[in-house]
Amino acid sequence: MKRWGLTIPLTGVPLTAHRELIERLPDLGYTDVWSAETAGTDAFSPLLLASQWAPSLRLGTAIAPVYTRGPGLLAMSAATLAEVAPEKFVLGIGTSSPVIVENWNAGAFTEPYKRTRDTLRFLRSALAGEKVTENYPTFSVSKFKLERVPEIPPKIMLAALRPGMLKLAAKESDGAITNWLAPGDVPKVRAEIGPDVELVARIFVCPTEDTGAARALGRMLISSYLTVPVYAAFHDWLGRGDVLAPMHKLWASGDRKGANAAIPDEVVDELIVHGSPDVCREKLESYVDNGLTTPVIALLPTGGDQAAQVEALAPRD
Template identity: 75%
Template structure:
């Protein structure tokens, strides 16, 4: 049985106003609530609230950057949420991007694969309650031990796009979290991590039957995200290099408007679900049919009541 997740908080909805909806999620069929961390709410605070509003939900971060907190602080925050949601918290970590890490948080975006691997290994030991004194490749920790270890320790999942990171997630983490892929891409990702590893993905859903509105929003998101080098390489691996080449050329030339315009409709329709609520729900289900374990719906604002849209997107 697949899980069914929702990204919180919803765009434009105050954090405290989510209580009514979050309390309803388990009865609607949602199993998970996940957060993200860019420049809005941090990844942990919404989950603290959700842990008290809906104790049945599994809670996860997708993702927390490995650079923007020290290793010890990251372990402390994870242990705190795990204490509030015993056995129901998943710590999703990942490299993030140079914009978030360097431009916004004044940290060096160096050796992302090694930093992710080292942070994963540190967290495994620290969240088990052990004292950590270790010289990792990308950082060192001396005599750190959590004052409030949790039992059981939280699961740890790794943000992964291409084979190297996907194999690391399969080998050393409790699963992989991916992003910006089509339902038809899931088998390719699944073939790398194997059949028995949890695979989660944030899926962008724009519940409107006005295709041009949905595609306009989708194009802005795609040009913002898929021009980031790691996502560009991901889609090259998935086979969209040629389709996205005009976008990359326009973006590199500084023509943001043209970069949006030259993204093919077919690519937008693959990566951003739109249509009626019923159609959107079935398109999310197609990811599960193709091998995704945990779809995480990210609701895009397209007019209408977002709470009603979330209710309509619940699994049937």
């Protein structure tokens, strides 16, 4: 089945104002809606609404951080979506970032690989209805049992950027979720998980033919994201370490404007999909051609009608 996803909620659009668009998504050819969780909506509420407006859509979190909820609360949140959208909900979990975990949520960002692995193993047991008492390496749980066990446990996918986490996703979860990559990067990621594991990626799409505006927005996003250590390491692994080194140096010195200017056009054009809707769709298809299972559009604001842009970016047979 060809998958085609959209990130919700759209920027600046109230949650309840999404209903008409989400109801239309299946007829437009969209198969999935995926949420995120940083400092906007939580990851679960937009999906709960979407489950009632368009029951045929698959719903996914990309991602719910493993640090910002206790293990039991994370299991409860997942079980709720699995109850209202049986076989349609995918729980995507991951580490998030030190800024979100420590600065915004008073947590400790320690041992991210182990914490993700342990949370995955706990969730497998809890969502299957087991009473869990376990001393995991990164946390302990005593006598936790869901009161409302989903009839069908949700699939669980892991956010993964480099070989260790990608291999864990392939071995113990139902798929890998990645971010900030170009079509040509997909084969390298795919090689770590094998041919049969689902690979989901959020792709930033700016549907405008104003190349200067698209690149300016892209540079702001790239400098904000790719200076985060986990993304910097990801792009070192992908082979962009040298070309992004000037950006990192200027960012570290506090020169944000200079850091943006240091990002080459070709890097922006690789990582940000922009152009006419047809051009954008063609590039999205190139991700799939290179081994991506599920492209998830993250629509960047251009000042245009976002609902019309979502319609224009719908897949074509």
